Amino acid sequence: MDTKTKELRFAVIGWGYWGPKIARNLESLPHASVTMIADLDERRLTGISLQQPWIKTTTELEDVFRSNVDAVVIATPVRTHYRLAKEALLHGKHVLVEKPLTASVEEAEDLVAISRQQNLILMVGHTFEYSPAVNELRKLIQSGDLGKIYSIETERVNLGLFRNDINVIWDLAPHDVSILLYLLGKTPEQVRVQAHAHLQPHIHDVAHLDLEFDDGMNAHIHVSWLHPCKIRRVTIIGDARMAVYDDTNPAEMLKIYNKGADVHADPGVSYRFGESIIPHIDWIEPLRLECEDFANSIRTGLLPRAHGGVGLQVVKVLAAVQEKLDMQEKDDATLVA
């Protein structure tokens, strides 16, 4: 039988913000359907029974694991990711977990190991790795068009959405860390962090992360739930060219600047100024491409782009940042005279 047309059945656990979005995209794939939706809160499931009565809904997660679905999407709070994904894998289901993959490095390592033993797909919802703009940017970097990369700055700020189970680093920075690792194909060696909890005690709502890579390259990540403007921007500083990816500007999502500075033996630094280019990007919804990759991986057995190992790398960076943050809490700042 042709694996390309094999009918795939999906279940979704968690019917909050991401669950319905992913379900809609899976539904729109050829030869794929969502046959079961689970949530602990029965009220969330009411609408489904009315509008799509052919989908089975349940508040018992065991129903999902024991069902005949091929794959499970886990769109629940982070602290539950590990337990649910493990259970699903052990029941022989392929698994797509919302980002971040887990709440700790150990948990992520365990999931990756189990998925290998079970020969099942483990994937994490790093949606931005599927963004056409990010992929265009990656080509620019990997081809050397930007030259040696000095530095990358990312900003992901807005008013809201505050959470009370995780801080802004675990909530928003997974996007930026996954973008960075995907663009660069490597992992930072060490991290620093400056973070503040303004609204809720002990839940940091503003953070600046500094990541250092082996060759002197550094990246800076600014995430915040407390900002007047919605900013989603990545700035790449190469020694040949520079680029800005602005996810909030559909007409000019990517801009490449032919400009830079050069150091000379004696008289110092000179500057180059040339044209800027805004490439045309054929836009496809990243979540759609992510769902396609999941379905395709299930059918072929090939690793998806955002496979469990990638999710583990991101969790390693987040965990190092959290460790640094826990340690410092005012110990190592320098007093002003």
Added chain:
Amino acid sequence: MDTKTKELRFAVIGWGYWGPKIARNLESLPHASVTMIADLDERRLTGISLQQPWIKTTTELEDVFRSNVDAVVIATPVRTHYRLAKEALLHGKHVLVEKPLTASVEEAEDLVAISRQQNLILMVGHTFEYSPAVNELRKLIQSGDLGKIYSIETERVNLGLFRNDINVIWDLAPHDVSILLYLLGKTPEQVRVQAHAHLQPHIHDVAHLDLEFDDGMNAHIHVSWLHPCKIRRVTIIGDARMAVYDDTNPAEMLKIYNKGADVHADPGVSYRFGESIIPHIDWIEPLRLECEDFANSIRTGLLPRAHGGVGLQVVKVLAAVQEKLDMQEKDDATLVA
């Protein structure tokens, strides 16, 4: 004799970027004239002799100190500020020094002390304290219109102008630190820093500063010589309202956002969204107002807004940042697992 119409004679030492700008503004004041210009590089002085032959030019700084000018403007490299300003004060001249006031806390303290002993005006070129937009923003903060201030973010980045005598922190951050101290009327207690030297060894060209104040407020300063876009922005996060001051957007230099987040006992965080307001600002060139304040202080003996004591506070912050930077150099970052 009316002090308001007393004729003031100014000398300018250093005829590079700032010297001519300040001279032009001093010249345009009523009852004020620039009568002497000094620079070690004779070639810089040639144009002056041709176009304004009544101004005396010299490469001997002693000529300035021994002349009959009332006041001296020092627009030379930072490392020479202390020596030149001290000399001028000891010769009985009022002094305006370009920012930062000096290269160390001790130097700044000494200049402040000497100016008091000599009963002379010592002022520092914190131009942004004279910006009408910054003053509008200060009124908003001081009146409580923005509520309790959680956080301030500043960005001052562009491609260039690299220097080889000081790093980007001493070059650009004096503007941001002086704006912060002026807006808030208080000094940070401790500082952290993340900085990188990409182009020239040991001369940091990108830096992120984190300043903590007594009441949990924090400020973040991003300065860079290595960025594709010119950004000069200050974002204020208050618990009642938020504001953005964008110095590169003359038509909308200040925008006040009636929005925010509120914490509740139980169910978490709620959001407020209201109108935004762009106040009309009557624009006067800040450098013009700075020169007026200098002339006025000389005439009245009253402290100018950006007096030596303010310059000292800014140097204290910069010095603490530099100390932190020197100490850390990779000691206290956290390794990624």
Added chain:
Amino acid sequence: MDTKTKELRFAVIGWGYWGPKIARNLESLPHASVTMIADLDERRLTGISLQQPWIKTTTELEDVFRSNVDAVVIATPVRTHYRLAKEALLHGKHVLVEKPLTASVEEAEDLVAISRQQNLILMVGHTFEYSPAVNELRKLIQSGDLGKIYSIETERVNLGLFRNDINVIWDLAPHDVSILLYLLGKTPEQVRVQAHAHLQPHIHDVAHLDLEFDDGMNAHIHVSWLHPCKIRRVTIIGDARMAVYDDTNPAEMLKIYNKGADVHADPGVSYRFGESIIPHIDWIEPLRLECEDFANSIRTGLLPRAHGGVGLQVVKVLAAVQEKLDMQEKDDATLVA
């Protein structure tokens, strides 16, 4: 029986660009469902049969008129509007026609007359009359906040979508004319036009319309299929204040400028410059509100906002513009010496 909960059955004729959008919105209303979809092109209907097999599809329009639906949506080419709407009304169906209502004044007048005789709702798809931003703007004008209105400028330009059955005036200007009539509550007295057919012979793709109202007010409409940028902007010039509505800028869709010019007896004109205000607008999809208004009118018998009479007024303006355009074709331009 409560009319508010009476179940309404809708049919949609024409399954191109607008048909599916309106159907989705009607489906999402309480107590409403789309039960029949018709299109002359069978291929367009295939997807529906697969995904929503409970909806009846047909290529025979007679099936619609003879069915038990309460109301018919007509989303077909303009030249067919009159015939289809008339047929539907005569079969006792309420009717929502895409804009413009008809291709001529006579047709529109006839439809309005029939709908009155039949005591049925006749509505036209003037979506922008349901835009929250347009309604905010209307309040500003009607309340006198902007003062006497001197002039309104509208722009609706982009690359595409060229049509070969109607020119850009009949395609895009219905939006602007309906916005103007709705904002002002009155109709222009006379019109001028400048239009050009660059790509397809005799099908004008760029047009500038000038509308004059009774009290010296004028409006200018610029529509184009041939422009590098997507612009959808309405600028209102009042003698007290001015306003810009930019439909492509969700964060600042409406901006009110406290500025203006005043004429004086003798010395001429003086200027006022004050703050600008960006009101917060609670956004609801206009098409959703339009569909709600249609359903509500059917249930209550009250006229919808965009009723047939409004559609007729817009067609009158478009027809006058077309007449002027046909007449002038190079007769009345002035030769350059």
Added chain:
Amino acid sequence: MDTKTKELRFAVIGWGYWGPKIARNLESLPHASVTMIADLDERRLTGISLQQPWIKTTTELEDVFRSNVDAVVIATPVRTHYRLAKEALLHGKHVLVEKPLTASVEEAEDLVAISRQQNLILMVGHTFEYSPAVNELRKLIQSGDLGKIYSIETERVNLGLFRNDINVIWDLAPHDVSILLYLLGKTPEQVRVQAHAHLQPHIHDVAHLDLEFDDGMNAHIHVSWLHPCKIRRVTIIGDARMAVYDDTNPAEMLKIYNKGADVHADPGVSYRFGESIIPHIDWIEPLRLECEDFANSIRTGLLPRAHGGVGLQVVKVLAAVQEKLDMQEKDDATLVA
């Protein structure tokens, strides 16, 4: 004697808005000086006597004509241009007249004829012909990079500066008409106009001009003194590419869009979407280049770019527009049914 170093003496008549700007630029040229300034209003001349006592000032225009200056700049109200320029030419002076050259075609023709007879330079202050951005745009058009030009749209609107001697067409449109003629190298064949006098009776403050060229190309000019935003934009629609020149956006003054629409035999119109390019433009102040061109023409006898003949062409277009406007005044609009 080398004509390149011949010392040139300039007089300026009219010390309002443009006079001082042009004088400052002439002064900064090598081997050039302003030696005389004339204005009927003595108060305007006071400042000059104080700050630049070596410049002769006068309220008697005859003083200028009888002086030993080589050339005269005429920066006075339009109605006086002809008389003053003629007088200056007849006294053997080269002449630079602010735009528009004259108030009528006959006057402009006469000045051109006199300057030829006298073998003197007659130039008009079409500053935008010296803008580096306009010249970059001209290269794009002339080289064929944009393809066949379908249409050009220009906007020049702002709040102010109202005048009471001429309408907005004669005040602002000379810039746009001169840009168009310079870009295209040809003159429109016929014109249409829509204009309104909102503030001052009979002095139109808003106007839309439509110019038709021989090959079906058209241009549209929108000028206004009554608009909330400052817009100075030129949009070029070519069949190969499109371009926007935005004079208010220094960082992106010119943007070239690789996009367009193509007509096909049967199925209609298809679209091309490619990258956009923002060329780097080495910026030099256009007024400086204009003054250089004037000085250079005087020295070499070669025609300047914006010579009298160009000024005449622009006046011809403006006069045709005015004639059309005078004729139509509500005669030829079409009544709405």
